Structure formats: structure tokens, C-alpha cells
Amino acid sequence: MEKGYFPSDRPALTVDIVLFRLSDDQLETLLICRGKPPFKGKWAIPGGFVHADESLHAAAKRELREETGLKDVYLEQLYTFGDPKRDPRGRVVTVAYFAVATTAETAEPEAGDDAIKAAWYPLNKLPDVAFDHKDIIKYAHQRLRYKLEYTSVGFRLLPAEFTLAELQTAYQIVLGEELDKRNFRRRILEAGIIEETGKYRSGQVGPRAQLYRYRDDAVVEAKARRLFP
Amino acid sequence: MEKGYFPSDRPALTVDIVLFRLSDDQLETLLICRGKPPFKGKWAIPGGFVHADESLHAAAKRELREETGLKDVYLEQLYTFGDPKRDPRGRVVTVAYFAVATTAETAEPEAGDDAIKAAWYPLNKLPDVAFDHKDIIKYAHQRLRYKLEYTSVGFRLLPAEFTLAELQTAYQIVLGEELDKRNFRRRILEAGIIEETGKYRSGQVGPRAQLYRYRDDAVVEAKARRLFP
DNA sequence: CCAAAAGTGTTTGCTCTACACCCATGG
């Protein structure tokens, strides 16, 4: 492979993934208990070294599958963290990804390699985490909130069929603020990004709620409000 | 440094920088003529290997200084490109940055290492470029346009003192559309991110134009228009 | 029958957009 082109003291390269899901009233992220030093026994976000012949996206996908059993979740590159001191072992640069899954997909924890101890933590009750993973999680949370406002990534938090109340609750949890029911419903219906399934769901009490599904043919990206239009 | 922790077949890591400036009526990017294989004699964006003990940001800054002589330009991480086949030498992952400079700062080309041949190309008249640098430039351009709409990065394209007409022209060039003069002036003045210098500039003909300066104490970030507020 | 949640319109204020003329200046 090499022909004297490359420096020999190259950094090691990892991918790390911040995986989000929605609990009843909180946004949660998956943490893995580290089985090896450094930070043995501490919590960390899932991740690992990039193999020689795989793309970064593929590496993130593979690590996620190995450590959680999940496939086909939403996955997007976040930022690359390369502080020389971020890993006590030496120089390790990590390409961070953020991922979004539904609560149903993530119902049975640690579906990945059996030896792996994993747990979901609400974002405002994180334990001490290894490396600079706290920064990474914070950054990912900010990005999720941001993308929720102008893309349709929010639907990845919900199952395929959902009620408008559930959708609104999901938005409220991530954005951290109350939304007006009538305005919310009007906007989202007018945007044309969801459609009726024709089915209904009954709760404990009260009338039945119409079920909707996300229209993945809808290309939706809100334009940013310009500073100077 | 290592203790058997790390894989030995780790990828090499570079930084590459897309540097923008404004010519009279175009957005331009700096290209370097490669003196070594691979792609010897072809154009490429400035960049190089990350040293063992420097952060990614520092590496980008250093490469930019070495290859252009520029310091203190706006520099922001863009995206990390890691396709296994993007470099014919073997596995090279690159952390791309984008940078913005004023035309004045970049007036004397190739102020860096003397051996380096550099040139500015308008974005719509790029030559063939090495590696996947065309993708990187495209991505950076998109990001610049985008950030111009909701941050104050646009001021980095202009000298410290500028007229409103110059500012509007800069916006029009990057956004690729005409803006209404009265609306533009009103908005930007109401936003409070520039202030009068009290000085004036005379052109060849016509009245003198007031000079403004950017208020760097102004924290300006427009909120995105929500999909579902 | 009662508690809980679903569903539904209108008004008001604000923001965005479109648009045209006068005047100062340098040559």
C-alpha cells in the first residue's frame, strides 16, 4: 500500500455514534459500559476503530450493529473531534455520528454482542462518560434539535404509524417547549408530509385518534429565514 | 505511545481547505498545483497531513499558512471524507475545512512557500481537480451559501470598512440572486450588526457613500424557520 | 354519566415584498 508517501506517526481513527430515542417524556441516548481500558467500567457512546477498507459511514453502521443489533437507523455524520489529548492512549481522532431510532426498535436492550452492557440515559441525567463524549453528546443534541426544526428527521423517532398527539409530544420533548395544538396540526397537515392511514387507535378513554404515516416521497426542507432577504 | 491497543492498518489523516474570496463579480477558490504524485501537475485544494501533536483545526490553520501565507482567516470544519478509494496511494481520510478571506488579504498570490504554484479560480470555471476535491468544493460552496443566510460569515468576505452597496453586491454574488436595495438596507441596519464609521468614500462619479464596519460584539444568528412552529 | 383526549376556525398583528424618485457629487 504505502510507498514512502505517508507519515508513519499517523493518528488512529475511530467512529463514535450518539444514538437517540424517545422515552415517554424524555430524550435518551445509548451508553455502553467499557469493558477494556482506558476508562474501563465507565460509560461511553458506542464506537470503534475504522477498518482499512470501509468508508466512515460503513464503519459507523457496523459499530452500531455490533454493539446494539440495530440496522437501518437514521445515521448522519456530525463532526470530527481531534484534540491531541482526547484519548489517554495516544492520538485518536474520532468521526462522530448521530443516529435516531424508534423506541420500538430499541425495546430489547443490548441486542448486540452479548458481552456488551448497554443502557439508555436521559440527556439531562447523564452519568460521567469517558473521553470527550460529553461534548460529543451535547453537540449531537444541539444538532438534533436544530435539524428537527427544518427537516423531517423527527419522524425517525416515531414508529411508522402515529397519532398527531404523539407527533406533537415528540416535538415538544426534543424542542423543550409547548406547542399550540391547532397551529401544529394545521401546519403539519398543510405541509403535506404525512398522510392518513385510515386506521384509528383507541386509548384508555376518550375518542379514537386517527393514525398517520410519514410520506417518504415528500421532500421537505424548510428554508432558513434569511438574515437579509 | 502504543501498547497494543491500536490497529496497525490505520488510515492516514489529512486536512484540506476550501478557501473562498470574492472577485469583482464572482466567488473564487484557491487551488494549488500539485508538485508531487499522485495527480502531479493537477490542481487541488490546499491541505496536508495532520501532525501527531496538533489538533485538526491547528493543522488546517498551519497548512493554510504554509501554502498561502494567510493567518487569521475564518476557518470552520466542513465534513470528513473517508471513501476508501478516494486516494490512489491507499487509505487517506481527510477532514475538510472551509475558509473565507478578503480580496485584499489575498491580493499577492502564493505568499507561502515559494515553490508553491497557486491560482484563484471562479467557482463556475473550475479546472479538473485531483482526488474528490470537486465534491469537497461543491459541498463547501453549498455550506457558504447556507451560512450566509443565517450567520454573519459574509462579512469575512469584505474589508473592515465597506459601503452598503458593496455588502449587497457580496450577498448577491454568493447567493446568486438580485436583492432589493431598500429592503436589504433596512434589514441589515435594523439587525444592528453594522455601524457607521462616520467616514465616506468617493467613487468616480456620484455622491459619496457612507462607510460601515461590522460590529463584532453583535451576536447574530438568525433562527431557522421552523417546519412546525 | 363522567373523565379524558380528539378534533376544529377565526381574528389580529406582524413581517415580507414590491416598487420609484430625488439629490449629491465629480468630471
Add this chain to the structure above:
DNA sequence: CCATGGGTGTAGAGCAAACACTTTTGG
């Protein structure tokens, strides 16, 4: 004096925000 470009305000349309009651259902 004239060509060039700087500077200025208003009216109309569309969008966003605030707001409360009726209906359905399961227990």
C-alpha cells in the same frame, strides 16, 4: 450640466400566533 449611483418610505399581501369549545369514547 449631466451621468452615475446613494439614499429614502409606503401600501398590500401573506404568514404566524393566540385563543376555547364540542364531541367521542371507555369505564
